[in-house]
Amino acid sequence: TAVSGGGNVLLPGLVDLHVHLREPGREDAETIASGSAAAAAGGFTAVFAMPNTDPVADTALVCDHVWRRGREVGLVDVHPVGAVTVGQKGERLAEMGIMAAGEAQVRVFSDDGFCVSDPLVMRRALEYASGLGALIAQHAEDPRLTCGACAHEGPTAARLGLAGWPRSAEESIIARDAILARDADARVHICHVSTAGSVSVLRWAKEQGIAITAEVTPHHLLLDDSRLEDYDPVFKVNPPLREESDVAVLRRALAEGVIDAVATDHAPHAAHDKDREFALARPGMLGLETALPIVLETMWRPGLLDWRGVARTMSENPAKIAGLADQGRPIEVGEPANLVVVDPDFEWTVRGKELTSIADNTPFEGMRLRGRAVATVLRGRVTARDGRAEL
Numbered sequence: 001t002a003v004s005g006g007g008n009v010l011l012p013g014l015v016d017l018h019v020h021l022r023e024p025g026r027e028d029a030e031t032i033a034s035g036s037a038a039a040a041a042g043g044f045t046a047v048f049a050m051p052n053t054d055p056v057a058d059t060a061l062v063c064d065h066v067w068r069r070g071r072e073v074g075l076v077d078v079h080p081v082g083a084v085t086v087g088q089k090g091e092r093l094a095e096m097g098i099m100a101a102g103e104a105q106v107r108v109f110s111d112d113g114f115c116v117s118d119p120l121v122m123r124r125a126l127e128y129a130s131g132l133g134a135l136i137a138q139h140a141e142d143p144r145l146t147c148g149a150c151a152h153e154g155p156t157a158a159r160l161g162l163a164g165w166p167r168s169a170e171e172s173i174i175a176r177d178a179i180l181a182r183d184a185d186a187r188v189h190i191c192h193v194s195t196a197g198s199v200s201v202l203r204w205a206k207e208q209g210i211a212i213t214a215e216v217t218p219h220h221l222l223l224d225d226s227r228l229e230d231y232d233p234v235f236k237v238n239p240p241l242r243e244e245s246d247v248a249v250l251r252r253a254l255a256e257g258v259i260d261a262v263a264t265d266h267a268p269h270a271a272h273d274k275d276r277e278f279a280l281a282r283p284g285m286l287g288l289e290t291a292l293p294i295v296l297e298t299m300w301r302p303g304l305l306d307w308r309g310v311a312r313t314m315s316e317n318p319a320k321i322a323g324l325a326d327q328g329r330p331i332e333v334g335e336p337a338n339l340v341v342v343d344p345d346f347e348w349t350v351r352g353k354e355l356t357s358i359a360d361n362t363p364f365e366g367m368r369l370r371g372r373a374v375a376t377v378l379r380g381r382v383t384a385r386d387g388r389a390e391l
């Protein structure tokens, strides 16, 4: 799939299983138009938009609106992720079947931002999804183990006084959901895996033949909790940045296939929600326009992934996990192609203000990165050149 020539490399269009585009409801942070432009600029041809919007995407009405708006913008395929429970309140299952039957043909469901934490609700959600041939993407965080206000854990966090989201809250949900998926004959996908323990649980579950997949974000592949020393709210994220040793384990797990995919968890926030005291700032970071160079830096340059591996983890596997037939695979002759041309040597400095996203909460501000999408092509049409969408 990866063909090298003249220094540039051709990959299938990148597929992002996890973005927050904030429309409807928070268009001051991002819109489907601005988020699509950011995605195209970053080399993506398909993204999955999480349902924690306002209103929540828990009906076919909202899902189909997101899908149609994505088509109108036309820069990237925007696949709405439907909510698992009504209003993401975790109590009553949403009508996943009706969302699946709508124009958007929703096949991925999640309460991301929240965990489907009640075990009975999760069991029934998996059974329902299994019947639909759909996937539940779980934000693995047991709220009964998490201290509400903050989002950090570990020696650095403890010294800084940031009580928060312990490893147990993530790892116990992954173990539980693996077993529930096994018995429901369902597929489950784990969002933004962040700890070494989660990797052990995933490895065990896969060895049992359980249909579980997982993603890791670029920021968890690069950053650790030493960034929190200055209480800079830009580094506040769910799940929190972990320790250096976790970062090493996550990289190895992605190289070995225990973690299947890279997903950005692109989480734009308006300045008045993000640039405030650490405890009050919203969690989340921009990701779409920096994902590719971060993966090159953390995985490709150290030799953990070759180009084939980059294509597999950023395009083929996410397309397979979400059941997309027309993404993440080699191009047939004469076919309107989804692809990206990558210049791995192009050097640039990240400036939040210069990114395409409306929000500017990048954790890589001022960082010198190598690598950029020099052209993104969606069904034969150029959607971005040199890091800028073709509007």
Ligand code: NCD
Binding pocket: 020, 052, 112, 113, 114, 139, 236, 237, 238, 239, 265, 267, 268, 282, 283, 284, 285
């Ligand atoms: C996400 C958001 O802002 O919607 N925030 C985050 O820190 N990742 C929600 C989520 O992915 O959990």
Ligand code: ZN
Binding pocket: 112, 113, 114, 139, 191, 192, 238, 239
């Ligand atoms: Zn989440």
Ligand code: ZN
Binding pocket: 018, 019, 020, 050, 112, 113, 265, 267
């Ligand atoms: Zn998210």
